[in-house]
Amino acid sequence: MTFPFHTLMVQGTTSDAGKSTVVAALCRVLRQQGVKVVPFKPQNMALNSAVTADGGEIGRAQALQAIAAGLVPHSDMNPVLLKPSSDTGAQVIVHGKVRADMDARDYHTYKTVAMSAVLESYARLRAQYQTVIVEGAGSPAEINLRDRDIANMGFAEAVDCPVILVADIDRGGVFAHFIGTLDCLSESERNRIVGFVINRFRGDLSLLQPGIDWLERRTDKPVLAVLPYMHGLYLDAEDAVQPAQAGSGSFRVVVPSLPRMSNHTDFDPLRAHPDVDLRFVRQGEARPAADLLILPGSKNTRADLAWLKAEGWGAYIDRHLRYGGKVIGICGGFQMLGTSVSDHAGLEGPPGESDGLGMLEMTTTMAASKHLAQVRGSCTFADAAVSGYEIHMGQSQGAALERPAFMIAGRAEGARSGDDQVLGTYLHGLFDSPDACSALLRWAGLDSETVVDAGALRERSLDRIAEVCAPLCARLGGLVRPSAP
Missing domain, CATH: 3.40.50.880 (Class I glutamine amidotransferase (GATase) domain)
Known part of the structure; x- marks a missing residue:
């Protein structure tokens, strides 16, 4: 199979919209179809991390995505990792190694240096793999962070890649999330979005269809997939701890x-x-x-x-x-x-x-x-x-x-x-x-x-999300091919 995008970015309307899971699923589907695919997240802020084969440290979610792609995790898959140590400060890790501890203002100034590291890693991966599936961070609608952005549209504009936008319908307000996010973007950024993904849906799809029709008319962009709420997944969380629930064991x-x-x-x-x-x-x-x-x-x-x-x-x-x-x-x-x-x-x-x-x-x-x-x-x-x-x-x-x-x-x-x-x-x-x-x-x-067996549980869950996202991957395969890199 030839996937039409050499680079595709998955962004979300909010944190925890499902970006990490969608990227992992696309990596697993493309791997199953014989595509040499690699995950990438320019900048991650998380306290869940993993050690790579090259002796670096990356976000845990990127290590999971590497497993989905059949790869050994590498520091280039997440070139900038921020590990918060307080409400305003974080340890800055670049190419897998600690660079410094910075407060938010100092890091904002440092972003131009961080972007160089991001583009170096991206170029190396782009040279080795057919397709790079990129995960954004948080939301591109965070206006206060747009200056020197390296995590969302700033990266997409720098490498000239298309974007799909994911929203979590289980939170409510999914159509407002999509419309509000688009309204916060520049014209060139809006044009990068090739379609929407509605995540964590449970219910009668026919009742959702009028909303989908309205969204597509309003934005002139397709809803590429409606993904179901999937129970019992065993996937490494990027950061958030699930609320305490009574377990069944004694x-x-x-x-x-x-x-x-x-x-x-x-x-x-x-x-x-x-x-x-x-x-x-x-x-x-x-x-x-x-x-x-x-x-x-x-x-x-x-x-x-x-x-x-x-x-x-x-x-x-x-x-x-x-x-x-x-x-x-x-x-x-x-x-x-x-x-x-x-x-x-x-x-x-x-x-x-x-x-x-x-x-x-x-x-x-x-x-x-x-x-x-x-x-x-x-x-x-x-x-x-x-x-x-x-x-x-x-x-x-x-x-x-x-x-x-x-x-x-x-x-x-x-x-x-x-x-x-x-x-x-x-x-x-x-x-x-x-x-x-x-x-x-x-x-x-x-x-x-x-x-x-944690490894076996993880593999079964990756196969489950791949099965659910296979139609999304097929739909992406039918979109207009981007211009040559």
Whole structure:
């Protein structure tokens, strides 16, 4: 098959409209049809990230899209990643490596440099692949961000590519979203939009048709697809945490929803486990009794540790342990379990040192260099393999590390308390390994023969969304071919 667009951009009327899923679906459909396709997101703001084969860091959604395309994730697929560390500041990652910490105003000035990096990565991918499917960020209707835009229409104009616009009908106001977005664009930007996609529809399509007819008459642009609301998908979220819902399992796992929580996709396999009831507990919510408490990763460990203490989690954890519960700390959560966390250089926030929760005999010092690695090894508490990835700036030391949780290529990793109630690790994605997931749940007290294979669930979900989006891909194939690059 020859796809008519060498580059196609998917933009949304809002955040979480479904851009990431549509890009993943198109990548999977085109791959199935023999097209050499690659995903691309010029700029991403997310705390869910992945480590690439070239030793870089990109948004988690782009790693998922790479899997959909049958590719190994590469830093060129997301050349600019912003990881918020506060309400106004973020760590700026360019070509997979930390460039600087900037506030919003400084980054706005930096965008001209960032755009050069974006175009470099795009040119490399364009030279290697037949088709580049690009994901926008947020919405192109954000007027305050149009100057020096590199994430939406600014990029589309720079590379002269067509755009499809996605809106989430489940939120309501879908036609206003489309019309309002168009009204905020320049004439040349409006002309780039070749059609609309209505996402997450549930109901009688015939009742929607009058609205579709009106939209097409009003804009002279086609509605290319109406995609259904799909339940039970196992796809890595770009950033947002789903609201807490009662699970069906009897084994209770509680995760504090830290203000700067990172890589909450670590817990997707637990959410999918039929014997597990996983709860993210937000600020001010009641904290239910748990069999297992997990402290997640954090982009600002000391600030989230202060929040944890202010919210009264320290007393909750003490009680949880007294009654025989287990605790796992991952990355920033692991650092919190020690006796202190030091950041004298102010790498994640104001300089200083914080007392930890004191559950593991170790201290952590923040370092300027970020450790990025994909790893494989084995559990020390069970005969089980583990794999995952490390993304952290802190370095930990202390007696607790002499009783490691894992062995990675001959080196000790993580820690376990002497009473074996507390386990800490720098490994993200450790529940993705079926053997490690089962072993960790057994360690925590779940006696179950059920095995959750995150990779298989992800592949089945990608095939499901590809099947739904195949007509969209066919419809795109029939549109007017763009001018030669």
